[in-house]
Amino acid sequence: MPELPEVETVKEVLKEQILNQKILDVNVNYPNIIERPTVDEFIKKIKGQTITDIKRRGKWLLFELNDYYLLSHLRMEGKYYIKNSDDEITRHQHVIFKFKDFELRYNDTRKFGRMYLLDKKGVYDIKPLNELGYEPWDENLKSSYLKEKYKNKKLPIKTVLLDQSIMVGIGNIYADEILYLSKINPYKQSSCLNDEELNNIIKYTKMVLEKAIKLGGTTIKSYTSSEGVHGRFQNELLVHTKETCPHCHKKIVKVKINGRGTYYCDNCQK
DNA sequence: CAGGTCTCCTGCTAGC
DNA sequence: TGCTAGCAGGAGACCT
Numbered sequence: 001m002p003e004l005p006e007v008e009t010v011k012e013v014l015k016e017q018i019l020n021q022k023i024l025d026v027n028v029n030y031p032n033i034i035e036r037p038t039v040d041e042f043i044k045k046i047k048g049q050t051i052t053d054i055k056r057r058g059k060w061l062l063f064e065l066n067d068y069y070l071l072s073h074l075r076m077e078g079k080y081y082i083k084n085s086d087d088e089i090t091r092h093q094h095v096i097f098k099f100k101d102f103e104l105r106y107n108d109t110r111k112f113g114r115m116y117l118l119d120k121k122g123v124y125d126i127k128p129l130n131e132l133g134y135e136p137w138d139e140n141l142k143s144s145y146l147k148e149k150y151k152n153k154k155l156p157i158k159t160v161l162l163d164q165s166i167m168v169g170i171g172n173i174y175a176d177e178i179l180y181l182s183k184i185n186p187y188k189q190s191s192c193l194n195d196e197e198l199n200n201i202i203k204y205t206k207m208v209l210e211k212a213i214k215l216g217g218t219t220i221k222s223y224t225s226s227e228g229v230h231g232r233f234q235n236e237l238l239v240h241t242k243e244t245c246p247h248c249h250k251k252i253v254k255v256k257i258n259g260r261g262t263y264y265c266d267n268c269q270k
Numbered sequence: 271c272a273g274g275t276c277t278c279c280t281g282c283t284a285g286c
Numbered sequence: 287t288g289c290t291a292g293c294a295g296g297a298g299a300c301c302t
Contacts, residue, residue, distance in 0.1 A: 074296095075296055109279080110278080111280080153272085272302105277297105279294105
């Protein structure tokens with residue numbers, strides 16, 4: 001499932017392949033992927049636009065066009081494939097961007113991914129980008145900020161780490177890894193964390209995500225950044241999907257917190 | 271307003 | 287062996 005490192009990897013791979021290419025046409029085979037505007041307007045507006053840059057904000061991919069931003073969230077299983085126009089269109093290829101010599105195809109088995117085509121001006125001031133918290137490397141992300149954001153929450157820290165309006169980029173897998181390295185029990189209420197624990201969360205969030213980016217993300221089940229590109233971070237996981245704790249060798253506990261599969265060591269994480 | 275629950279989807283798998 | 291019910295999960299909608 002694409003989290004920040006996977007999206008960063010996709011961004012870098014696509015930059016090599018589609019920068020400065022003009023979108024000649026687009027086919028939308030599954031309309032629900034397009035959140036805004038209407039599919040007809042989406043197609044009309046995007047035709048003739050050139051991709052001038054590709055950026056990332058949280059788990060969102062931002063394709064910068066001449067007049068618009070195309071925002072794309074991969075959610076669980078979204079992937080981009082570069083294909084020839086005569087390649088067979090398979091059942092999960094829902095949005096097809098046509099270029100002069102090739103096609104960019106958005107593939108999404110579960111159809112959870114979403115796209116927005118928004119005016120360039122003020123794109124960061126409206127939904128969905130205006131609701132996002134700090135990037136993990138933002139200099140404003142300090143323990144005092146987290147303390148303020150966490151103080152009134154009665155939810156377990158595992159749940160709060162996934163809240164993209166506080167800090168972006170963390171998904172279910174990395175949340176488990178960050179809490180394991182921080183030696184914090186995922187059930188602990190976010191309001192009860194002390195300064196040292198908050199600083200550890202910031203430190204290990206950056207460390208885990210940086211390492212995952214270097215390794216091209218995590219491949220569990222179906223994720224690939226682009227066809228044929230597989231991440232290697234899954235080899236580095238310490239607790240998520242693991243049986244025993246690499247530190248104390250006790251059995252890893254698997255529970256559900258807020259409906260999310262959660263792995264932790266109840267000996268090491270207090 | 272915060273928090274709980276439902277919803278969207280399909281592939282996979284445990285269980286019969 | 288073949289079928290099906292149930293599960294997985296990011297994030298927004300909706301309800302309390």
